[in-house]
Amino acid sequence: MDNPSDDFSGYIMQLPDDCLLFIFQHLDCGSDRESFGLTCRRWLQIQNLNRRSLQFQCSFTVLNFSSLSQTNTQISTLHLYRLLNRFQNLESLSLSGCTELPDSGLSLLPRHGSKLRSLHLDCCFGITDSGLSCVASGCSLLVILSLYRCNVTDYGLEALSNSCLALEDLNLSYCSRISDYGVKAISQNCRHLRAIRISYCRNLTGAGFKGCSQTLTHLEADYCRLEPNGIRSILSGGGVEYLSVSNLTWCMRVNGLVAISVGFAAKLRVLNFRSSRMIGNDCIMTIAKGCPSLQEWNLAICHEVKIAGWESIASHCHNLKTLHVNRCRNLCDRGLQALRTGCKRLSILYITRNSQISGVAMEIFKLARSNVEVKEEEVMCICPHGAFRF
DSSP: OOOHHHHHHHHHHTSOHHHHHHHHHTOOOHHHHHHGGGSOHHHHHHHHHHOOEEEOTTOOOGGGGGGGGGOOOOOOHHHHHHHHHHOTTOSEEEOTTOTTOOGGGGTTHHHHOTTOOEEEOTTOTTOOHHHHHHHHHHOTTOOEEEOTTOOOOHHHHHHHHHHOTTOOEEEOTTOTTOOHHHHHHHHHHOTTOOEEEOTTOTTOOSGGGTTOOTTOOEEEOTTOOOOHHHHHHHTTTSOOOEEEOTTOOHHHHTTTTGGGGGTTTTTOOEEEOTTOTTOOHHHHHHHHHHOTTOOEEEOTTOTTOOHHHHHHHHHHOTTOOEEEETTOTTOOHHHHHHHHHSOTTOOEEEEOOOTTSOHHHHHHHHHHTTTSEEEEOOOEEEETTEEEEO
16 A cells, blocks of 8 residues: 555646745745745755745845954855856845955856845945946846955946935945045935945035935934035935034034034934034034024034034024033033033933042032933043053
């Protein structure tokens, strides 16, 4: 007598591909999904065609850049060729950390990248404009692209902007060879752009953002040499909600942030000025009055903000919830008192004790504003006998 299990196995093998695909898609257990393709070549093909995301072992996040030096895995052009041929319906691909990957490694994207919506090439030092042209010609549906520390130029960005019109999130941090010309191509052609990161791009003044779409809500431009006209261009779309421009120097000397006071930053909710040591009271007063929606403001290490600046924040920032005043040398008892009586919605205060803030003033603030979480930062001091905190 035949084994019933053999008959059942035969019936399973006779199922059409769409039925097998339906079964695979409804497997809840991860181990079951991984072992599905071990049954036979046909089932393996079903599994391969259903894969939507691929991330290599050497991939890392930008926030954990140190992990790059801890991995020995490298992806060659041949490896990538085989994998892209195997997984032809990928929507997300991360090659971050493949430092030796050449432009030729992306040559299959024009054939197999039509469904990609997310591509990460962080620290792919071998990727240049030639590789980016493969991305542009093959990934027209791309929504997220990270080129952190890649060796691309304005010409690569121009090619990208002409093809990837659906782009919403772009990371160009540490792309030292780009200028305002490339940024202009992106901001003018990619009208759905929502977030862009250009930190440590020293050749950028910000002028390339002139006439940008109002969809642009998130911009990180830390340690860039932004000029007054660049600040105005960044805000010209009127939709910016998150703006990080830490370590501002040049534009502060010429009051480059006056655009904030004339309605361009009405939607601004988060503003990061950390380490902008040249920023003074006039600028602070202008922004406090011109940003009614501001909810978080980072003024850490802004030493030129004095009493008038703190009083203006207290009087005008009615929606402020989080304030960073770490290591601000000119925050004194009177300035702390102004923050205590104003900023009624404040819930978190990051602060560092200094010689101008007395213990009594700090305790009074904590008692009067018990609803505010005060996070006191410890300062590391170096002395001949070693390091200590206070």
